[in-house]
Amino acid sequence: MRNSTTSLLLAFTCFLFSSPSWSQASPIQDRTRLFLDAYAKGDRQTVLSLVDRSDVTMYGSDVAEVVHGADALLKLMDSDQKLWGGTAHMGSMDHVSITETKGLATVFFDVSFAVGGRPPIPVRVAAVWKREGKTWLLVQSSNSVVTEHQSAEDLLRQMSM
Numbered sequence: 137m138r139n140s141t142t143s144l145l146l147a148f149t150c151f152l153f154s155s156p157s158w159s160q161a162s163p164i165q166d167r168t169r170l171f172l173d174a175y176a177k178g179d180r181q182t183v184l185s186l187v188d189r190s191d192v193t194m195y196g197s198d199v200a201e202v203v204h205g206a207d208a209l210l211k212l213m214d215s216d217q218k219l220w221g222g223t224a225h226m227g228s229m230d231h232v233s234i235t236e237t238k239g240l241a242t243v244f245f246d247v248s249f250a251v252g253g254r255p256p257i258p259v260r261v262a263a264v265w266k267r268e269g270k271t272w273l274l275v276q277s278s279n280s281v282v283t284e285h286q287s288a289e290d291l292l293r294q295m296s297m
Contacts, residue, residue, distance in 0.1 A: 164234050164241045164265055167272050171263075172247065176224040178217040180210060188266065188273040195278035197259070224251045241265045241272065246282070258282050 161169070167186060174182035189206035196202070196212065203212050216224070227248030235242045243263050248256035264276040 162234055162236070164236060164243050164272060165229065165232060167265065167274075168243050168245075168261075168263055169229060171274060172226045172229075175213060175216075176220075176226050178213060178222070180213065183209070183213060186274055188268070188275045191275050192273075193276050195276075197279055197281050220251045223253070224249070225256075227256060239267045241267075258284060 171183065171186045173179075174186070184206060187206060187209065192204070192206060192209055194201075194203050194209055194212065201212060203209050227250070229245045229247055232243065232245040241264070243265070244261070246258055246260050249259045250256040258281070259279050260282045261277065261279045263274060263278075265272040266275050267273075
């Protein structure tokens with residue numbers, strides 16, 4: 137009886153102090169968060185350390201904001217920094233979906249974006265990372281400002297009123 141009680145107590149203690157894998161951020165999510173924060177702060181060195189400098193493509197929320205390569209990315213980031221005046225903030229990553237293979241990973245998520253004391257707006261982001269040795273580098277990213285309360289269900293409900 138004592139062995140079974142000890143085993144049960146040990147298993148319960150391990151359960152209490154363990155972190156389930158589903159609650160831990162993946163390396164892809166961690167690198168994506170690092171990229172978001174560095175971009176919002178205008179941290180050029182960190183941004184460059186996270187991207188494939190020759191192969192990165194980024195799509196901003198305006199149709200004209202499509203950049204290829206590190207130089208163009210830095211130019212876009214510099215323009216954003218001038219516009220934001222050092223006040224940009226990215227909120228938590230929500231609705232995160234990650235797919236990962238040995239050499240390629242995608243992450244899709246929503247994040248709130250605030251600048252200049254204005255209310256935050258929702259932004260939807262999709263990013264593709266590729267493995268170079270032991271390091272993941274960002275190769276593609278796209279973001280768009282999404283609507284709120286404009287889903288098909290919401291619009292149909294409004295039409296029926």
